[in-house]
Amino acid sequence: xxxxRVNFITLPIVIMALAAFAGLCAAGENAAGYSYGDSAARNxxxxxxxxxxxxxxxxxxxxxxxxxxxxHANISCPTCHGGSAVTHPAAGAAKxxxxxxxxxxxxxxxxxxxxxxxxxxxxxxxHKVKTPVEISGxxxxxxxxxxxxxxxxxxxxxEWLPQADLHLRMLPCITxxxxxxxxxxxxxxxxxxxxxxxxxxxxxxxxxxxxxxxGKDVVSLIDTNGDRTISIDELRxxxxxxxxRFLRLQGMMTPEVASHKFEILDDRRNxxxxxxxxxxxxxxxYLSLPQAxxxxxxIAVQRGPVLDVVYSTPDFYLMGSTKSSRxxxxxxxxxxxxxxxxxxxxxxxFLTRKNRKEEEEP
Amino acid sequence: xxxxxxxxxxxxxxxxxxxxxxxxxxxLIVTGTQIRFPxxxxxxxxxxxxxxxxxxxxxxxxxxFSFWFFYYKMVKHSLDRLYIPNEEDLKHGIVRQLxxxxxxxxxxxxxxxxxxxxxxxxxMQKSAYLAVMFVLMPLVGLTGILLMNVTPxxxxxxxxxxxKVIDGLHFLLACSLCAFLFTHVYLATLGATPxxxxxxxxxxxxxxxxxxxxxxxxxxxxxxxxGYRPVRHYPxxxxxxxxxxxxxxxx
Numbered sequence: 001x002x003x004x005r006v007n008f009i010t011l012p013i014v015i016m017a018l019a020a021f022a023g024l025c026a027a028g029e030n031a032a033g034y035s036y037g038d039s040a041a042r043n044x045x046x047x048x049x050x051x052x053x054x055x056x057x058x059x060x061x062x063x064x065x066x067x068x069x070x071x072h073a074n075i076s077c078p079t080c081h082g083g084s085a086v087t088h089p090a091a092g093a094a095k096x097x098x099x100x101x102x103x104x105x106x107x108x109x110x111x112x113x114x115x116x117x118x119x120x121x122x123x124x125x126x127h128k129v130k131t132p133v134e135i136s137g138x139x140x141x142x143x144x145x146x147x148x149x150x151x152x153x154x155x156x157x158x159e160w161l162p163q164a165d166l167h168l169r170m171l172p173c174i175t176x177x178x179x180x181x182x183x184x185x186x187x188x189x190x191x192x193x194x195x196x197x198x199x200x201x202x203x204x205x206x207x208x209x210x211x212x213x214x215g216k217d218v219v220s221l222i223d224t225n226g227d228r229t230i231s232i233d234e235l236r237x238x239x240x241x242x243x244x245r246f247l248r249l250q251g252m253m254t255p256e257v258a259s260h261k262f263e264i265l266d267d268r269r270n271x272x273x274x275x276x277x278x279x280x281x282x283x284x285x286y287l288s289l290p291q292a293x294x295x296x297x298x299i300a301v302q303r304g305p306v307l308d309v310v311y312s313t314p315d316f317y318l319m320g321s322t323k324s325s326r327x328x329x330x331x332x333x334x335x336x337x338x339x340x341x342x343x344x345x346x347x348x349x350f351l352t353r354k355n356r357k358e359e360e361e362p
Numbered sequence: 363x364x365x366x367x368x369x370x371x372x373x374x375x376x377x378x379x380x381x382x383x384x385x386x387x388x389x390l391i392v393t394g395t396q397i398r399f400p401x402x403x404x405x406x407x408x409x410x411x412x413x414x415x416x417x418x419x420x421x422x423x424x425x426x427f428s429f430w431f432f433y434y435k436m437v438k439h440s441l442d443r444l445y446i447p448n449e450e451d452l453k454h455g456i457v458r459q460l461x462x463x464x465x466x467x468x469x470x471x472x473x474x475x476x477x478x479x480x481x482x483x484x485x486m487q488k489s490a491y492l493a494v495m496f497v498l499m500p501l502v503g504l505t506g507i508l509l510m511n512v513t514p515x516x517x518x519x520x521x522x523x524x525x526k527v528i529d530g531l532h533f534l535l536a537c538s539l540c541a542f543l544f545t546h547v548y549l550a551t552l553g554a555t556p557x558x559x560x561x562x563x564x565x566x567x568x569x570x571x572x573x574x575x576x577x578x579x580x581x582x583x584x585x586x587x588x589g590y591r592p593v594r595h596y597p598x599x600x601x602x603x604x605x606x607x608x609x610x611x612x613x
Binding site: 160162163165166169197198270271272275276277278315316317319320323324327328330331332334335336337338339340341342345346348349352355356 | 397398399400401408409410413414417463467468469470510512513514516517520521524525526529530533534536537538540541542543544545547548549552
C-alpha cells in the first residue's frame with residue numbers, strides 16, 4: 001500500500017521535472033539560436049504589409065533588412081504581438097510586453113532614474129535593436145540624444161567636468177552612467193568627413209573598407225595574418241599605413257555590461273578612473289568593423305595598452321594616460337640640463353668662496 | 363661704513379608682472395606634473411583640481427605676458443633695446459659674460475656688466491630672455507590654449523600635426539622653462555651678496571657701493587641721461603683703465 005502510494009506521487013513529479021528542465025533548456029537557448037518554428041514564414045505574413053512604407057503608417061513600418069538582423073526576428077512577430085485576428089488591421093494588434101522576456105532589465109529600469117519617463121521603446125526600436133557588440137558608441141549616444149539635448153547636456157556637464165564638449169563627443173553616455181564595474185575599449189575605424197583630413201571624424205562605412213580591401217573581407221585590412229585575432233602590432237601597422245591617410249582607429253570606453261539604471265558611481269567622477277596610465281579598465285579591447293547589413297562584427301584584440309596605438313592618431317590624446325615614455329626621458333634631460341648651473345657652478349662657487357672674500361675685503 | 367648709491371631699477375608694473383609670472387609658472391609646473399603623472403603626484407588632491415588650477419594659472423600667465431609685451435613695446439618703447447642683443451653684445455659681450463661666469467667669477471673679479479634702467483640685462487641675459495620671452499613663452503601659451511580648447515580649435519590642432527604633437531611640444535617647452543627657472547634663480551644669487559639682485563625685484567631699488575675707482579658706476583652713472591650705456595668695460599676685461607665709471611659708451 002505504502003509502495004503504490006510512492007509511485008503514484010513520484011511519477012507526476014518526475015514528469016513535471018522533465019518538463020521544467022526542457023523549458024529551462026529552451027529559455028537558456030534564448031532567442032538567439034532558437035527558432036519558434038518557421039519564424040521567417042510567420043514574419044513574412046506580417047512584413048508583406050509592414051515592410052511596405054506605402055501600405056502602413058510610418059510608426060508601423062518595419063525595415064525588413066534591419067529587422068532580419070535582430071534577435072527578435074527569430075522569435076517571429078506573433079510571439080510579441082499575438083496572432084493576427086481576422087479583424088486586423090482595423091482592430092490593431094496586441095502591444096508587445098517586453099517584460100515577458102526581459103524581466104530583469106525591466107525591474108532594473110524601474111528602479112532607476114529614467115523610470116516613468118519613457119518605456120523600453122523610448123530608447124530601443126525592437127524592430128531595429130542590436131546587441132551591444134553590434135553597435136558603435138556613436139549610435140549609442142544617438143539613442144540618448146532623442147531626449148537629451150546636446151547643448152543642454154554640454155552646459156550641464158561643464159559645471160563640473162573640464163572640456164565637457166570633448167568628453168561628450170568622444171564617449172558614449174553609458175561610459176559614466178552605468179553600474180558596470182568593468183569596461184572594454186571599443187575600437188572602430190573613422191574617416192574625416194568628405195575625405196578631408198580636417199573633417200569631423202565619422203564612422204567608416206562597410207563600402208569604404210570593402211573598397212580599400214580590394215574585394216577581400218574587411219577584417220583582412222587589419223588582421224593581416226588572418227588568425228582572427230588582432231594584435232597590437234597589426235593595429236599600429238593599420239594606423240601608420242599611408243595608403244589610407246584619412247582612415248584611422250578610434251577608441252571608445254564601453255561598459256562590459258549594459259545596465260539600465262543609469263546611476264553614476266562615485267568613482268566615475270574621479271578623473272583618474274580613466275586619466276592615469278596603466279588603469280585596469282583600458283587593457284581589454286575589441287575591434288568593431290562594419291558589416292554589409294549595417295551591423296558591426298566584433299573581433300578580439302590582444303590584451304594590452306591599446307590606447308598607445310590610438311595615441312598615434314591626430315585626434316586622440318588621453319591626458320595622464322597616453323604619454324610617450326621617450327618624451328618623458330627627453331623632458332627629464334632638459335630639466336637636468338637646467339640644474340647644471342646651480343649644481344656645477346654652485347659647487348665651484350662654494351670651493352672658491354675665499355677668492356671673493358679677499359676681493360671684497362682688500 | 364661704505365657709502366652707497368641707489369638706482370631705481372625695476373618700476374612697479376615690472377615687479378608686479380615678474381611676481382605674477384613667478385608664482386604662476388611655479389603653479390603651472392606643480393599642477394602640470396600632476397596632470398602628466400597622476401599615478402605618482404597628487405599634490406593638488408584630485409585630478410580635476412589640478413586641471414582647474416593649471417588652466418587658471420595658464421590664463422593668468424598668458425594675460426601677464428600680454429601685459430608685459432604691451433608695457434615694454436607700447437608704453438616704454440624699450441622692448442627691442444632691452445631684449446634684443448646688439449652688435450657689441452654679439453661681438454664681445456656674450457663671450458665676456460660667459461668668461462666671467464665660467465672663470466673670472468671664481469677668481470673674484472667683478473662682473474663686466476652692471477644693470478641700469480636703460481640697460482637692464484647683460485648680453486647673456488638678453489640672449490636667454492630673447493629665447494624665453496619671444497619663443498618659449500608664446501609657444502607654451504599657444505599650445506596650452508589649443509589643449510584647453512580641443513573641440514573648438516580642432517582644425518588648428520590638426521594643422522599643427524594633431525594632439526600628440528601639441529601635447530609633446532607643450533610638455534618639452536614646459537620642461538625647458540623649468541630648466542630656465544633653475545638657472546634663473548641661481549644666477550639671481552650671483553650678486554655682491556645673494557640678495558643683491560633679488561632685492562630690486564622686491565623694492566625696485568638696487569644699492570651699489572660707491573667706488574672712487576673704475577670698478578663700479580659713479581653717482582653720475584645713476585643720474586645719467588637717457589641713452590646712457592652701463593659700466594661694462596672693466597679694465598680687467600679690456601686691458602686698460604678707463605675714466606668716469608669704466609667707460610660709458612655714447613648712446
